[in-house]
Amino acid sequence: MLPSYDKELQSHGCKVTPQRSLILDILHESLAHTMTADEIVGLAREQQPNISAGTVYRNLNTLCELGLLKCLDSVGDGRHYELNTGHHHHLVCLGCRQRVAIDFCPMNSEVRDLAEKSGFAVEDHNFEIKGYCTKCRAGAKRSPDTNGGMI
Amino acid sequence: MLPSYDKELQSHGCKVTPQRSLILDILHESLAHTMTADEIVGLAREQQPNISAGTVYRNLNTLCELGLLKCLDSVGDGRHYELNTGHHHHLVCLGCRQRVAIDFCPMNSEVRDLAEKSGFAVEDHNFEIKGYCTKCRAGAKRSPDTNGGMI
DNA sequence: CTCTAAATAGTATTCGTTACTATTTAATAA
DNA sequence: TTATTAAATAGTAACGAATACTATTTAGAG
Numbered sequence: 001m002l003p004s005y006d007k008e009l010q011s012h013g014c015k016v017t018p019q020r021s022l023i024l025d026i027l028h029e030s031l032a033h034t035m036t037a038d039e040i041v042g043l044a045r046e047q048q049p050n051i052s053a054g055t056v057y058r059n060l061n062t063l064c065e066l067g068l069l070k071c072l073d074s075v076g077d078g079r080h081y082e083l084n085t086g087h088h089h090h091l092v093c094l095g096c097r098q099r100v101a102i103d104f105c106p107m108n109s110e111v112r113d114l115a116e117k118s119g120f121a122v123e124d125h126n127f128e129i130k131g132y133c134t135k136c137r138a139g140a141k142r143s144p145d146t147n148g149g150m151i
Numbered sequence: 152m153l154p155s156y157d158k159e160l161q162s163h164g165c166k167v168t169p170q171r172s173l174i175l176d177i178l179h180e181s182l183a184h185t186m187t188a189d190e191i192v193g194l195a196r197e198q199q200p201n202i203s204a205g206t207v208y209r210n211l212n213t214l215c216e217l218g219l220l221k222c223l224d225s226v227g228d229g230r231h232y233e234l235n236t237g238h239h240h241h242l243v244c245l246g247c248r249q250r251v252a253i254d255f256c257p258m259n260s261e262v263r264d265l266a267e268k269s270g271f272a273v274e275d276h277n278f279e280i281k282g283y284c285t286k287c288r289a290g291a292k293r294s295p296d297t298n299g300g301m302i
Numbered sequence: 303c304t305c306t307a308a309a310t311a312g313t314a315t316t317c318g319t320t321a322c323t324a325t326t327t328a329a330t331a332a
Numbered sequence: 333t334t335a336t337t338a339a340a341t342a343g344t345a346a347c348g349a350a351t352a353c354t355a356t357t358t359a360g361a362g
Contacts, residue, residue, distance in 0.1 A: 015308060015359050052311045057350060073225055091271050104265055106257030106278060114255055119285035120242050127257060127278045134270035166328050166339060203342045208319060229318065
């Protein structure tokens with residue numbers, strides 16, 4: 001695990017455990033795309049066969065609270081996690097459900113003003129482009145119509 | 152229920168049942184904001200006390216497939232439903248979880264080109280601004296930090 | 303090395319959602 | 333109008349993701 005995470009954990013009074021380090025390692029290995037808790041459990045068990053799913057879920061929540069991770073969600077594929085490497089958005093594949101970071105952000109002062117004009121206190125925002133990645137375009141493509149309108 | 156929905160249902164070989172009409176009525180009454188399945192069950196039972204939760208869930212899925220409803224999701228408050236009244240996005244309150252439609256869309260040819268440049272086939276997109284509505288700003292405001300980083 | 307609060311493994315439980323089944327009903331045609 | 337039938341319903345069971353619980357282990361400080 002990158003030593004910077006050790007510092008970050010300890011500065012919040014959290015212990016550096018093998019389980020935590022492994023989870024951070026796994027997410028660091030897949031910086032390009034997000035992962036579900038279940039996927040993380042699977043990969044974690046390749047190195048720590050006895051790691052408990054509860055431990056993974058609990059740590060994912062803890063690490064989100066510390067700001068080390070970000071948690072995303074979308075209809076049809078539960079929560080996704082990624083290292084919090086700064087603000088960005090995603091392309092979401094409706095076939096394989098993978099998310100890939102994109103370098104575009106729609107937020108600007110005009111939009112913010114529009115929201116705040118109605119008394120809304122803006123804290124955050126989310127933008128995702130849904131479609132089919134190169135692989136899924138070629139192979140068996142799942143049409144939006146077969147997904148219960150949940151695109 | 153608006154008669155147009157009857158036609159729409161029957162043209163797809165679906166029967167017009169009191170349960171379906173009630174669900175559409177309820178969502179039509181709350182055009183301003185989205186609702187969870189559970190909220191819809193609660194309101195439906197005020198008029199049809201014996202309506203089954205399964206019936207509501209099943210019909211929400213059916214109506215989404217027909218394109219009459221749209222289904223949205225976000226971390227921490229499950230799925231939300233709304234009448235499919237055309238393309239729009241939402242302000243999402245992190246306090247009361249209500250969603251209010253906004254008249255702004257960040258999608259344009261520039262963004263689309265950016266996504267398609269990498270071989271991604273764009274089908275849809277989603278934009279939401281998260282924060283606190285006027286009511287929740289005044290009252291007990293739930294800080295993002297207490298929400299497990301799931302804003 | 304000792305001590306202790308924190309973290310873990312394993313299990314049970316919760317909650318939203320879906321699946322199943324016997325019964326009812328909407329819509330068509332006689 | 334009534335008969336027919338596929339679709340829809342109510343009620344219950346089952347499912348899966350996530351959380352809660354508890355006895356045991358462990359990281360880290362003294």
